[in-house]
Amino acid sequence: MEKTAGRKLTLKEMAEQIGVSKATVSNAFNRPDQLSKQLRERILAQCEALGYSGPNMSARSLRTGKTGIIGVLLADTLSFNFSDPVANQFLEGLGNALDKQHVNMLLLPSCEENYQSSQVQTIPDGYIVYGQPLKESLMRRLEHQGKPLVTVDFTASFGQSVSVHVDNQKAACEAAMHAVAPVEHPRVSIFGLRLTSAIQAGLIADKELFGIEESISRRRLEGYREALVRLKVKPDMISLWNFPHNDQQQVRVMARGILSAPERPNVLLCMSDKIALAALDAARDLGIKVPQELRVVGFDDIPEAMERQLTTVHQPLREKGRIAADIVLQLQSFEDHVLSTELLVRNSCP
Incomplete structure (x- = not known):
């Protein structure tokens, strides 16, 4: 030869x-x-x-109408998704499913400047949108292409997309009921993820909140509030804090101040394990006994949660990625999928 x-x-x-x-x-x-x-x-x-x-892949694409590439639109930056344990597990499940079908993944941070290229818009055979983009115009661009479109952790308010998510409101309600019910005089602080358009962390009021359909954070907040109403916790015994970047060092510093107040909270409802773990660090810094003086519950069940014995809500992150991939590849029915969660009771909130 x-x-x-x-x-x-x-x-x-x-x-x-x-x-x-x-x-x-x-x-x-x-x-x-x-x-x-x-x-x-x-x-x-x-x-x-x-x-x-x-x-020749170009010739193959012209012949079949397929590129063998799925676009994954990320609500947060690439650096955040590479470092965040929740995103890591989701992308692992997604990647494994695509690998089995010999399909490639194109990661697209959801800022408009990164999405102007016509090549970026035409290459993928379909799209998975991980997290709610801040700009609805990006979702409309994807919708107008008429390709398979799967949203993860939110439901689009228009178009023909389908969603893969957990019932965040139900799971948060269960966690709050467990955390607050045993406390005779509860003083509750909710440590939220991105709940407003503000980029600063801090105490927030209802008038600043996103609409209920706009984010998983708002769904979790509604779940917490549902439980607190059931338990008849007085509104003035509840404070709401916004931590839009899920930054553990920032949470730890602010939590020290919150937990140093004369009427400090005795229950923390945290919308992520990263936030909850930072709060545990702050409590340890101040010598506050957990769970005797402070009950802490998280959400996600990242690996460190078990190591630190954090009570949390487990959600099947890898399975979420696998199902999203199967739907966009048309290997599974094109319909919404709501996955089950489980409250894992550990030492931080027995």
Whole structure:
């Protein structure tokens, strides 16, 4: 066998030189599960020797109408998603599902400047939107393309997308009932994620809140409030704090001040485990006994939650990613999926 001088071999020429069909060569690159390990290794070795790097993806895209790429629009920055344990588990489940189908992932931070390129808008075969983008115009752009569109952790207010999420309100209500019910005179602080358009952390009022449909944070807040109404906790014994960046160091510093007040809270309802763990650090800094003097509950069940014995709401993050991938690839029914949660009772709030 010899290399063809001056130009790249075509798929047809490569198949003829090896003595197999074009489909077999294509499968060696794109669908390895269709071939035995020995045959695939022989084909790839011969292709490498002849300088053939695989079928032309542009030609394949024109022929099939598919690029083999799914766009994943991220509500937060790339750096946040790479460092956040919740996002890590979701993306792991998503990536594993795409890998099994030999489909690639294109990560797209949801700031408008990163989305101006026509190539970015036309390459993906479908989209998964992880978290509510701040600008509705991005969602409308995706909707107008007419491609499969799956939202995760929120429901779009228009269009033909479907959603994969947990019942955040129900799960938060259960957590709050468990945390507050045993306390004779509860003083409750809710440590929220992004609840307003403000970028600063701090105490917030109802008039500043996002609408109930706009974020998982608002859904969790409604769940907490539902429980507090049931338990007849006085409104002046409840404070609401906004931590839009889920920043543990910021939470730890602010929690020290909150827990140093004369009428400090004795229950903390935290909308993420990262926030709850930072609050536990602040309590330890101040010598406050958990759970005797302060009951703390989180949400997500990241690995560190079990290490620190944090009572929290478990949500199936990897499964959420897998289902989102299967829906956008049309391997699963195109309908909303609400996944189950579980309250895991540990030492921070027995």
